Amino acid sequence: MKKITTLLLLIFLSTAPMWSQGRFGIKGGLNFNSLKDVSENIDDTWKNQTGYHLGLTYQAKIPFLGLGFQPELLFERQKTQNSINQSLYLDYLTLPVNIQIGLDLLLFRPFVMFSPYISYAVGKGDMLSGQDWDSINRFDYGYGLGAGVDIWKLQVSGKYIWGLGKLQDATSQPINGDTFKNAKMEGFQLSVAWMF
Numbered sequence: 600m601k602k603i604t605t606l607l608l609l610i611f612l613s614t615a616p617m618w619s620q621g622r623f624g625i626k627g628g629l630n631f632n633s634l635k636d637v638s639e640n641i642d643d644t645w646k647n648q649t650g651y652h653l654g655l656t657y658q659a660k661i662p663f664l665g666l667g668f669q670p671e672l673l674f675e676r677q678k679t680q681n682s683i684n685q686s687l688y689l690d691y692l693t694l695p696v697n698i699q700i701g702l703d704l705l706l707f708r709p710f711v712m713f714s715p716y717i718s719y720a721v722g723k724g725d726m727l728s729g730q731d732w733d734s735i736n737r738f739d740y741g742y743g744l745g746a747g748v749d750i751w752k753l754q755v756s757g758k759y760i761w762g763l764g765k766l767q768d769a770t771s772q773p774i775n776g777d778t779f780k781n782a783k784m785e786g787f788q789l790s791v792a793w794m795f
Contacts, residue, residue, distance in 0.1 A: 622795055626793075627652065
């Protein structure tokens with residue numbers, strides 16, 4: 600065990616200078632979100648609506664291991680609509696950390712990623728516009744799985760995101776007659792980043 604710990608420590612120390620060679624970037628793209636587990640009512644089938652995200656990113660990687668870390672700070676609008684054309688949206692400040700495993704090739708770097716995240720709601724609208732924040736969980740968390748490619752200073756990526764936080768807690772009042780106590784947001788996110 601001591602040998603493994605020593606080896607990991609040596610690898611970390613020998614690659615520490617590479618972490619300072621990270622790069623900042625700006626990132627934006629589209630979200631395609633829907634609500635899951637809203638209620639048992641057949642009318643509460645929520646479908647994808649298009650939202651957006653925009654923010655800052657920082658990528659640090661260890662080239663010979665193919666490992667990269669890319670924390671981000673994003674403003675996100677997540678929208679969804681049900682089968683009777685009622686819609687809602689939430690605006691979040693989101694902090695994902697993309698853990699990437701990729702191949703450093705000559706002109707580009709394809710990668711896969713695992714992305715845990717936490718979010719804090721800062722805005723709401725449509726069905727939620729008249730609701731007090733006391734009846735809505737402002738914190739959300741979850742994870743995403745996806746893939747992408749770095750081409751020079753351009754990064755294109757896509758991931759599917761599963762929210763684990765519920766829209767309402769067990770003591771909240773219904774919203775427009777609907778109960779969102781088990782509702783979770785999920786969907787696909789397509790992004791483009793320009794790195795400096």
